[in-house]
Amino acid sequence: MTMNYGFMREEQGWIGQDITVLDTVGSTSELLRKRLTEENVPSGAAVLALEQTRGRGRSGRNWLSSKGQGLYASILLYPPRIQHGGVLSLLAAVALSDAVREVTGLAVGLKWPNDGVLHQRKYAGILVEAGIAPLLWAIVGMGINVYGRIDESQYPHAITLEEAGAENVRLESLWQSLAHHLEVRYERWLLEGNPSVIEAWRNYALTLGKSVVVQGPSETITGMAENIDEQGRLLVRQGSLVIPVSSGEVSVRASDGSYA
Numbered sequence: 001m002t003m004n005y006g007f008m009r010e011e012q013g014w015i016g017q018d019i020t021v022l023d024t025v026g027s028t029s030e031l032l033r034k035r036l037t038e039e040n041v042p043s044g045a046a047v048l049a050l051e052q053t054r055g056r057g058r059s060g061r062n063w064l065s066s067k068g069q070g071l072y073a074s075i076l077l078y079p080p081r082i083q084h085g086g087v088l089s090l091l092a093a094v095a096l097s098d099a100v101r102e103v104t105g106l107a108v109g110l111k112w113p114n115d116g117v118l119h120q121r122k123y124a125g126i127l128v129e130a131g132i133a134p135l136l137w138a139i140v141g142m143g144i145n146v147y148g149r150i151d152e153s154q155y156p157h158a159i160t161l162e163e164a165g166a167e168n169v170r171l172e173s174l175w176q177s178l179a180h181h182l183e184v185r186y187e188r189w190l191l192e193g194n195p196s197v198i199e200a201w202r203n204y205a206l207t208l209g210k211s212v213v214v215q216g217p218s219e220t221i222t223g224m225a226e227n228i229d230e231q232g233r234l235l236v237r238q239g240s241l242v243i244p245v246s247s248g249e250v251s252v253r254a255s256d257g258s259y260a
């Protein structure tokens with residue numbers, strides 16, 4: 001374990017009060033999940049790493065997590081309602097955007113459902129995994145590309161905060177801000193339900209108003225990304241038909257090739 005006190009919360013708060021900071025790990029989400037099967041883990045417990053050797057992305061993809069490149073964090077939540085799994089991932093994306101905007105001053109955007117985007121390229125990804133035992137739980141895993149340059153020939157849609165113009169970002173500050181905003185957004189959601197999350201997400205949205213191609217496991221839908229509904233589903237218009245798309249196993253691309 002890395003004794004890095006900069007990652008301890010500077011203010012009162014429950015996210016990250018229980019924190020494990022590692023130089024390297026297979027996957028922060030995997031480790032937190034394992035802990036959950038072995039012991040009682042408090043809400044807000046977090047695992048952070050400076051490198052992952054088996055970083056997991058959405059739809060079974062890998063998440064590149066090289067040392068010195070970014071922040072890899074997983075946070076445990078016990079949400080009271082299971083039907084809002086999709087909203088939780090939008091909530092995490094909003095908190096991520098709040099934090100990155102606060103720390104870097106960059107005009108961040110979101111590609112539905114939860115990719116952090118700058119200059120039409122992805123700087124962060126979120127993977128929310130959930131289960132029901134021992135309690136209803138959700139592990140929010142976030143990967144943020146912070147330093148260096150990403151090989152564009154290999155990853156044409158990826159970018160780091162540094163490439164996007166952020167200077168001297170400290171991972172500790174990024175984490176402090178992320179923990180704070182996630183806590184604020186989550187507590188508000190517990191009290192008020194989905195509307196505040198949906199509204200905040202729309203304010204960061206890059207996908208809405210674009211013509212999109214939605215690739216599901218068995219079918220492809222093309223249409224206009226009109227809005228998101230109260231459950232965070234993307235509403236895609238095809239003529240007079242509006243098709244609600246859940247975030248599950250779909251990938252969304254703008255028809256004009258832009259990453260939004």
Ligand code: BTN
Binds near residue numbers: 026028055057061071
């Ligand atoms: C995506 O594919 O966009 C989601 C990427 C999520 C990566 C993060 S890094 C921290 C956490 N641990 C993992 O193994 N994955 C998530």
